[in-house]
Each structure stands twice: as C-alpha cells, then as structure tokens.
Amino acid sequence: MLTVENLEVVYNDVVLVLRGISLEVGDGQIVALLGANGAGKTTTLRSITGLLDVHEGDITKGEITFKGDEITEALPSKIVEMGISQVMEGRRIFAEMTVDDNLRAGAYVNSNRAGYKASYDRVMGLFPRLKERRSATAGYLSGGEQQMLAIGRALMQDPKLMILDEPSLGLAPLLVQEVRDIIVQINEQGTAVLLIEQNANMALSIAHHGYIMETGKMVMDGDPQKLLKDDDVKEFYLGLHASGEKKSFRDVKHYKRRKRWLS
Amino acid sequence: MTPDLLVVIAQEASTPSKFAQMVVDGVNLGGIYALLAVGFVIIFRATQVLNFAHGALAALGAFLVASFATVLDIPGRWIPNAPAWVSWTGAVFLALIAAALIGMALERVFLRPMVGEELFAVAIVTLGMDIVVRNITNDWIGPQPRPLGDPFGISVFDLGWVRIPYTVVTQTVVALLAVALIAYFFRSRMGVAMRATAFDQEAARAQGISVGRVFSTSWAIGAVLAALAGIFISLFPRRSTGVDPTTAFFAFRAFPAIIIGGLDSVVGALVGGLIVGFAEAGASSYLVGENWEFLGTGFAGIVPYLLMMVVLIIRPYGLFGTEEIRRV
Numbered sequence: 242m243l244t245v246e247n248l249e250v251v252y253n254d255v256v257l258v259l260r261g262i263s264l265e266v267g268d269g270q271i272v273a274l275l276g277a278n279g280a281g282k283t284t285t286l287r288s289i290t291g292l293l294d295v296h297e298g299d300i301t302k303g304e305i306t307f308k309g310d311e312i313t314e315a316l317p318s319k320i321v322e323m324g325i326s327q328v329m330e331g332r333r334i335f336a337e338m339t340v341d342d343n344l345r346a347g348a349y350v351n352s353n354r355a356g357y358k359a360s361y362d363r364v365m366g367l368f369p370r371l372k373e374r375r376s377a378t379a380g381y382l383s384g385g386e387q388q389m390l391a392i393g394r395a396l397m398q399d400p401k402l403m404i405l406d407e408p409s410l411g412l413a414p415l416l417v418q419e420v421r422d423i424i425v426q427i428n429e430q431g432t433a434v435l436l437i438e439q440n441a442n443m444a445l446s447i448a449h450h451g452y453i454m455e456t457g458k459m460v461m462d463g464d465p466q467k468l469l470k471d472d473d474v475k476e477f478y479l480g481l482h483a484s485g486e487k488k489s490f491r492d493v494k495h496y497k498r499r500k501r502w503l504s
Numbered sequence: 505m506t507p508d509l510l511v512v513i514a515q516e517a518s519t520p521s522k523f524a525q526m527v528v529d530g531v532n533l534g535g536i537y538a539l540l541a542v543g544f545v546i547i548f549r550a551t552q553v554l555n556f557a558h559g560a561l562a563a564l565g566a567f568l569v570a571s572f573a574t575v576l577d578i579p580g581r582w583i584p585n586a587p588a589w590v591s592w593t594g595a596v597f598l599a600l601i602a603a604a605l606i607g608m609a610l611e612r613v614f615l616r617p618m619v620g621e622e623l624f625a626v627a628i629v630t631l632g633m634d635i636v637v638r639n640i641t642n643d644w645i646g647p648q649p650r651p652l653g654d655p656f657g658i659s660v661f662d663l664g665w666v667r668i669p670y671t672v673v674t675q676t677v678v679a680l681l682a683v684a685l686i687a688y689f690f691r692s693r694m695g696v697a698m699r700a701t702a703f704d705q706e707a708a709r710a711q712g713i714s715v716g717r718v719f720s721t722s723w724a725i726g727a728v729l730a731a732l733a734g735i736f737i738s739l740f741p742r743r744s745t746g747v748d749p750t751t752a753f754f755a756f757r758a759f760p761a762i763i764i765g766g767l768d769s770v771v772g773a774l775v776g777g778l779i780v781g782f783a784e785a786g787a788s789s790y791l792v793g794e795n796w797e798f799l800g801t802g803f804a805g806i807v808p809y810l811l812m813m814v815v816l817i818i819r820p821y822g823l824f825g826t827e828e829i830r831r832v
C-alpha cells in the first residue's frame with residue numbers, strides 16, 4: 242500500500258537527516274516504526290505527508306508511492322484526499338475550537354453529508370468520552386482525551402492508511418493501553434496503520450512488522466516478536482521505556498550508552 | 505476642573521438632542537472603524553499578514569462604486585428602467601465582487617511567495633502594496649473628489665430629538681448583516697478551516713485543509729469589508745463629496761480600534777471599532793467650546809490614539825487579544 246524507497250531528506254539544504262531509508266506498509270497491516278529521539282521518525286512522516294516545506298526540508302533522493310501512485314512531493318491536501326491521514330506528534334488539536342469543530346476541521350476533505358456522518362459515527366463509537374464532551378473547548382480536555390480527539394480528527398478523513406507519531410507520548414500507562422486498543426480496533430475496521438513510537442513494547446505488541454531507525458537509517462526490521470527478543474532492541478528500547486520500573490544503576494548506564502550511541 | 509466646568513458638562517450631557525446626535529455619530533464612525541478592523545483582523549488571523557494596504561483597499565472599493573455608478577453606468581445601462589436605487593445597489597455589488605477578486609489577486613501575487621517569512625518582512629510588502637494600490641487609485645480618482653452617485657444624498661429623517669441620515673441607517677443594516685454573515689461563515693466548512701488554519705497552520709494542512717484557499721477567502725472577505733467601509737467613508741455624513749486621495753488615510757484611524765480590541769480577535773475588532781467611534785464622536789460633541797479650547801481643534805482625532813495608549817498600558821495585548829501576540 243505504502244512504499245518508501247531509499248529516501249534521503251535534507252533540512253536547510255545542509256543537514257542530512259534521512260540517509261536512504263526504505264519501508265513498506267501492506268494492506269490492512271499495523272507497522273511499527275521505532276527509534277530514539279532524533280532518529281528521523283517524524284521527518285519520515287513529514288516526507289510521506291508533504292509537510293517538509295514548512296520545516297525547510299527537501300527530499301533529495303528516493304521515492305514514495307501509495308497504492309502504486311507516486312506521491313513524492315505531492316501537496317498535503319492531495320495526500321490526505323488519496324487516503325493517508327496523520328496524527329501529529331504532540332496532538333496539535335485546535336485548542337480554541339470545540340471538539341465537534343475539531344472533527345469538522347478534520348473532515349475538510351470528507352465533507353459530503355453521508356461521508357461526514359459515517360465518519361462522525363465511527364469516531365463517536367470509538368470514543369464515547371468525546372461524545373460526552375462534544376461541545377467542550379478542546380483545550381480543556383485531559384491529555385488522554387486530547388489524544389483521542391487527535392486520532393478522531395484524523396479518522397474523520399476516512400483514511401486508508403493512518404500514521405500516528407508517538408501517540409503514547411506523555412500518557413499514563415493505562416491510557417497508553419487504551420490508545421493501543423483503539424489502534425487495534427481502527428486497524429480491524431480496515432485501516433492500515435503506521436505506528437511511530439519510542440515505546441517499543443507497546444508498538445511491537447500489536448504490530449505485524451517492525452522497523453527500527455537510528456540516526457536516519459533503518460538498522461533492523463522484521464517480525465515484532467523476534468524484535469522484542471532481540472538483545473539490542475531490549476537494551477535500547479524496552480529497558481528505558483518499560484513503564485513503572487524504577488531507575489536502577491543499569492538504566493543510568495543505559496542512558497549514557499544510549500547517548501554515545503546516538504552521537 | 506473648576507465647578508463651573510462640571511456644571512457646563514452636566515448641562516451639555518443632559519441635553520437630550522445633543523446626546524442622541526452623538527450616538528448617531530458614534531454609530532456611523534464606530535461602524536466604519538469596525539468594518540475596517542474586522543477585515544484587517546480576519547486577514548491577520550488567517551494569514552499572519554499585517555495588511556497595511558487596508559486603507560488603500562477601502563479607497564479602491566469606494567472608487568469602484570463611483571466609477572460603476574457614475575461613469576461606466578454598470579449595471580444601470582443594462583437595466584434602463586430600473587429605479588435609481590436598484591442600479592446603484594447593483595453597482596455596489598459589482599464593486600464588492602471586484603474588490604474581492606482584487607484582494608485575492610494581491611494575496612496570490614505579492615503575499616503567497618512570502619509565506620513563512622518574518623512578520624516584519626511581510627508587513628513591508630504590504631506597505632509596498634499600499635503605495636501601489638493607493639497611487640493607482642488616486643490616479644484614477646484624479647484631483648477632484650468623485651461622488652458615489654448614491655440615492656441617499658444628505659437626506660435625513662427626524663426621530664424624536666435626533667436627525668438620522670438615511671446613509672447611517674443603511675450603513676448600520678449593512679454592518680449588522682456583514683457581522684451576521686461572518687458569524688455564519690465561521691461555522692461553515694470553509695470558516696472552520698479558516699479558524700483551524702489561524703490556530704495552527706501546519707496542523708490544518710495535515711488535515712488536508714487547502715491553506716491557499718483559506719488565504720484567498722480571508723483576503724476576499726477582508727477586501728469586501730474594507731470596500732464597504734470605504735463606501736461609507738465617502739458618503740454623508742462623513743464625506744458627502746465622495747472618494748478622494750485622502751480617503752485611504754481615513755482608514756488608518758481604525759488602527760487604534762484594532763489594537764484596542766487585540767490584534768488577533770475578531771470580536772475585539774468589532775468592539776474596539778465601536779469604542780473608538782463613540783469616543784471620537786463624544787469628544788467632538790462635548791470636548792469643544794470655550795471651556796475646552798486648550799485641547800486644540802483636532803482633539804477628537806487624537807482621542808482614539810490616547811485611548812489606545814491607555815489600553816496598551818493596562819492590557820498590552822488588547823481587550824480581547826491573546827497574550828502571545830505580544831511577540832508581534
């Protein structure tokens with residue numbers, strides 16, 4: 242469904258942040274894209290969805306196709322119309338607007354009455370809490386509710402592929418589970434998912450395939466269960482992000498090593 | 505202030521006709537400022553552009569009405585038997601459509617390439633636009649004021665203590681209609697897209713919202729509101745002689761209204777416009793005469809700026825503005 246081939250991205254004409262990455266999302270799949278902070282995950286998302294320009298980024302090499310059509314450098318509105326929606330890092334809801342208006346803004350490309358109604362009902366079904374708070378100003382929602390709204394807003398576009406950028410960021414463990422379950426449900430309803438995460442445990446537990454990025458390169462990919470068992474993955478991701486664990490000396494050491502590994 | 509002076513003020517304020525006349529004047533001025541301020545703020549909110557060509561657009565709008573109604577006789581020439589007010593209203597509608605198209609074209613040509621540049625750099629571009637549009641318009645206007653050919657003239661009707669010009673009634677109806685339409689627009693698909701874009705442009709684009717279309721729409725709305733203001737500036741009781749090369753500057757008097765309301769609030773612009781209009785009208789009816797000679801003759805014209813400074817000292821981001829806007 243989505244293929245990214247040998248993608249190279251440069252910011253401000255000088256900073257090379259993606260050094261030829263490739264990835265693939267098949268029909269109906271959940272694919273996890275993992276990587277530490279600064280690995281280039283968000284940049285990958287921006288490249289796919291046409292939002293590099295505001296960040297002075299350019300695709301200098303490679304090709305992105307969606308359902309066989311090339312979308313490298315296509316306009317974001319075109320890409321959304323073709324069926325790729327995103328849930329941005331940090332939620333980025335329209336805080337001054339009501340929940341309903343956020344959803345209407347999300348439905349800009351899907352505004353005919355029937356399409357809108359179907360998507361709206363789907364969102365309300367998935368998020369009963371949003372239904373209760375329909376006319377509340379989005380900025381007053383709790384963090385978890387805001388994440389639900391961000392996901393709901395993307396669903397209003399009736400996407401064929403949904404890309405989520407760190408949806409578990411800053412959420413309590415219970416809410417992380419809730420988000421994970423929602424992603425599974427969305428996928429079961431027929432939407433493919435590219436799940437960008439630092440929380441490898443969460444992402445790999447539901448993914449059909451996993452990729453691991455490191456400073457602009459794919460360093461590993463494969464079956465999620467295998468990745469979960471991989472020593473390097475365990476060391477770099479699971480230890481750091483397993484919830485509830487107290488920081489031990491080992492973790493501190495991890496942290497130092499991770500920093501070295503990043504630089 | 506001496507006790508004498510207070511007595512004089514009390515007497516003057518208690519003259520019902522004088523007070524009522526001030527209200528009419530305030531509605532007239534305040535309505536014009538509000539039209540200008542709301543358009544300016546809609547453009548700023550949606551596109552992050554401080555449009556210093558707003559006054560030029562107002563004058564251009566008035567000029568278009570003058571030339572459609574009195575020179576080209578459009579649409580009058582196609583409907584020779586229609587009453588004068590019908591062809592004049594037709595001319596106004598065509599002028600507003602032309603203003604909308606011109607606003608969209610200006611944005612597309614001069615400002616779209618500047619997307620992402622510093623606020624200041626973009627404002628400089630609009631200053632350039634102001635010079636271009638104003639000079640072309642003034643060239644077309646020529647040395648003499650051009651009357652708009654309206655059917656109202658200086659006719660008035662008496663209502664109790666006050667004399668109300670028909671233009672002011674019309675203006676009020678038009679302004680209320682404009683406000684209602686804008687409120688309605690903000691609830692439409694495009695209006696929601698505009699609010700989303702104003703709040704977070706990148707997030708709006710991520711939803712598939714065509715930000716370019718939002719920009720065009722906001723400029724069309726801003727230009728139409730400016731043109732409406734320009735028309736009422738060029739009618740009785742403001743300038744019954746019509747549109748002239750100073751019309752564009754009149755619009756600068758709306759800047760205090762924008763600042764008072766808060767640069768990024770449409771409601772603030774509306775309220776700010778009315779406050780400034782009434783303050784100016786009040787000053788020109790009450791702060792005159794021998795007791796106030798020390799203020800000089802043009803004091804009413806300074807009142808908006810004084811008010812602006814007071815508001816800025818108390819609330820640096822305006823009455824309705826959000827705090828972050830201070831970065832501007």
Ligand SMILES: Nc1ncnc2c1ncn2[C@@H]1O[C@H](COP(=O)(O)OP(=O)(O)O)[C@@H](O)[C@H]1O
Pocket residue numbers: 252253256258276277278279280281282283284285296297
């Ligand atoms: N607008 C930008 N200009 C320059 N460098 C950027 C910009 N955005 C991100 N980067 C750099 O690109 C690298 C990848 O960033 P990003 O894609 O955000 O990583 P991730 O999402 O994996 O944390 C980082 O080193 C980051 O500093």
Ligand SMILES: [Mg+2]
Pocket residue numbers: 282283284330406
């Ligand atoms: Mg990121």
